[in-house]
Every structure is written in structure tokens, then in C-alpha cells.
Amino acid sequence: MSKTYTFTDPRLSELDGFRVEISADKRRADVILDRAPLNVISMEARDQLRLVFEALDEDADVRIIVLSGTGEHFSSGGNIRGFMEASPEHVSKLAWNVAAPARCSKPVIAANRGYTFGVGFEISLACDFRIVSETCRYALPEQKLGQIPGSGGSARLQKIVGVTRTKDIVMRSKRIPGRTAYDWGIATECVEDGELEATVDALVDELLEFSPLAQRTAKKLLNDTEDALLTTAIEIEGLNYSRLRQSDDFKEGVEAFHEKRKASFTGR
Structure with missing residues (x-):
């Protein structure tokens, strides 16, 4: 049985566009992007997501963390207007915030379906496992805005698929289907859309068996x-x-x- 996770940090008293649930019997925490229909990730949410991962990392009752989104899409990316309103100092912290899943000492699983664009793709790349449905479309579309990925997307992607494919994805704002992402080693596993949650659940159960x-x-x-x-x-x-x-x-x-x-x- 899942219940809402309670944080002691006052900065997490009201989460901006996402929620956190805990399954005590599974020792599992779910970080769920919850701003339907596209689960846009705001600048404030990036700050809060970092704090959430840090808090869950310190919680001895949490063994596994799952990052997912409500509805048909994981996330279409960030709040574009927020970039223009944020200070240069704030923007400089984006990559550090988005890298929180990688710094977390516990296994972090990303469950990706539908649009997984921009920062949605970048934070998924910072996770340890990426389970995708066949509806998943990965993309770094920043070139269409006259920009480049700013939260580690191109750097992490190049480590996985090499410079040739990364240039193809970044410089053309190319969308990569879930099956292709699996074939290229970006995704850990690609399953039918209706099997995504069950596959993630099975991976959580498997990981809990280890030290x-x-x-x-x-x-x-x-x-x-x-x-x-x-x-x-x-x-x-x-x-x-x-x-x-x-x-x-x-x-x-x-x-x-x-x-x-x-x-x-x-x-x-």
C-alpha cells in the first residue's frame, strides 16, 4: 500500500508538479511527475527534485527509487518561459539538480513512456535503469529553441551511444523511438505499453533481493x-x-x- 511521503524540509512542503509516494512493505519510493497532460518540469521542480532525491537517499527505510510520470507522457521537457525568467546563477545549477539520481547511492529506475524530451530525457539518463514502453520517444529538442541541452543530456548520451549518434540526436533534434533506444543501449529494456508498470515492479523486486x-x-x-x-x-x-x-x-x-x-x- 502506497502513501504520500512526508518531508521535514519546509522547501518540500508543497511540491511543484510532482508527488512522492512510499511503499513501506516494498521499501520503495515513487517520484511521480504529475502535471498532466505533458508533465512539464518547472525550474522550481528541478530544485525540489534534487532535495527529494537527497532526502530519500538518507532514509534507511527506502531501498529503491522509481521515477515516472502520470498519463501518456513521461515529460515533454521544461517550462520554456522559466528559462527566460531565471537568473544566470539559477540556470547554472540546472545540471547539478538533474544529476541527483546519479549521485543518489540507491538504485534509481526511470519508467519512460510517450514524450520524454529535454530535461525529461536528461533526468532519465541520470538514472541507473531506463525501462521504456514502445510509445516512448526520447529527444533533446533544444536546437529548435536556438539552444543546446543544458543539464547533462548531450554529455551523458555521448557516453552511451558515441559522438556520431549523439550529434544526430542533438543537432537534428531527432526523436528516438523506445525500441531504437533499447537497440542503441540507451534503454535497459523496452516493453509493450501495458507492461511498463509490471516490468518496473519486477525489477524492483529483483533488486531488493541483493545486498x-x-x-x-x-x-x-x-x-x-x-x-x-x-x-x-x-x-x-x-x-x-x-x-x-x-x-x-x-x-x-x-x-x-x-x-x-x-x-x-x-x-x-
């Missing part, structure tokens, strides 16, 4: 070594492996393996 300590370690390791030399990445991997060998979860995992039973991880 939260090992999950946090794996996410940070992969994020930290993305730009590292191979030798450096291997060295850091080895150090993290050695650290986890001392954990209660590793001991439990080994014992459960030999006893042919399901492991019960505690995150220690």
Missing part, C-alpha cells in the same frame, strides 16, 4: 570509474572488493550459497 551494501558499492564504483584508465578502474574495483569481503552481507551470501538457501542481507 544494499553491495548495490551502493557497485553504483559508486561504476560512476567513479566511468572516465578512469582501465588500470585505475581495476585497482579501485579491487579495493572495493576487498572492503566488501569484510562485510556481514558477504559472509551471509557465502553461507546461504553453501546451505542452498535464500540469503537474508542486512546492508552491513
Whole structure:
């Protein structure tokens, strides 16, 4: 049973265009864009989304976070007028705010259907998993406004698909169907529209079976070594492996393996 999540930070007393729900039995938090029909993300919402992810990261009762949108579309992007009204200092923080899912130590899943444009695409790229429906259309349309992506979109995308495809997407404001996004490695999985929620639910259940300590370690390791030399990445991997060998979860995992039973991880 899901219920509305209550934040202690007064800046989150009234969320702008989205809501947060918690499923205590699943140890799952849902961040749901809720400004139908296009779920436009305001400048204020970007600030609040950062604070929300930071708060959920600190909550020991939350293991998995799912980012989704109500209705037919995840998000058509940002509030265009808001860009003209925001100060240069405020605009300079956009990429940091949108990168909150990547900084979060816990697994973050984006559930994308319909329009997933601009900042909607950028914040999805900052998530660990992108489950898309066949109706999903990814795009960075900023060229049509005489602009470029400003919240990490082109940079993250280039890491995934390379410079040639990124130029094709960014410089032509090209829309990428969900199936193509999967084929190119942008999406983790592409399913029929009616199966999106069930697929996300199944992934949440799967992730909950693993050690939260090992999950946090794996996410940070992969994020930290993305730009590292191979030798450096291997060295850091080895150090993290050695650290986890001392954990209660590793001991439990080994014992459960030999006893042919399901492991019960505690995150220690």
C-alpha cells in the first residue's frame, strides 16, 4: 500500500508538479511527475527534485527509487518561459539538480513512456535503469529553441551511444523511438505499453533481493570509474572488493550459497 511521503524540509512542503509516494512493505519510493497532460518540469521542480532525491537517499527505510510520470507522457521537457525568467546563477545549477539520481547511492529506475524530451530525457539518463514502453520517444529538442541541452543530456548520451549518434540526436533534434533506444543501449529494456508498470515492479523486486551494501558499492564504483584508465578502474574495483569481503552481507551470501538457501542481507 502506497502513501504520500512526508518531508521535514519546509522547501518540500508543497511540491511543484510532482508527488512522492512510499511503499513501506516494498521499501520503495515513487517520484511521480504529475502535471498532466505533458508533465512539464518547472525550474522550481528541478530544485525540489534534487532535495527529494537527497532526502530519500538518507532514509534507511527506502531501498529503491522509481521515477515516472502520470498519463501518456513521461515529460515533454521544461517550462520554456522559466528559462527566460531565471537568473544566470539559477540556470547554472540546472545540471547539478538533474544529476541527483546519479549521485543518489540507491538504485534509481526511470519508467519512460510517450514524450520524454529535454530535461525529461536528461533526468532519465541520470538514472541507473531506463525501462521504456514502445510509445516512448526520447529527444533533446533544444536546437529548435536556438539552444543546446543544458543539464547533462548531450554529455551523458555521448557516453552511451558515441559522438556520431549523439550529434544526430542533438543537432537534428531527432526523436528516438523506445525500441531504437533499447537497440542503441540507451534503454535497459523496452516493453509493450501495458507492461511498463509490471516490468518496473519486477525489477524492483529483483533488486531488493541483493545486498544494499553491495548495490551502493557497485553504483559508486561504476560512476567513479566511468572516465578512469582501465588500470585505475581495476585497482579501485579491487579495493572495493576487498572492503566488501569484510562485510556481514558477504559472509551471509557465502553461507546461504553453501546451505542452498535464500540469503537474508542486512546492508552491513
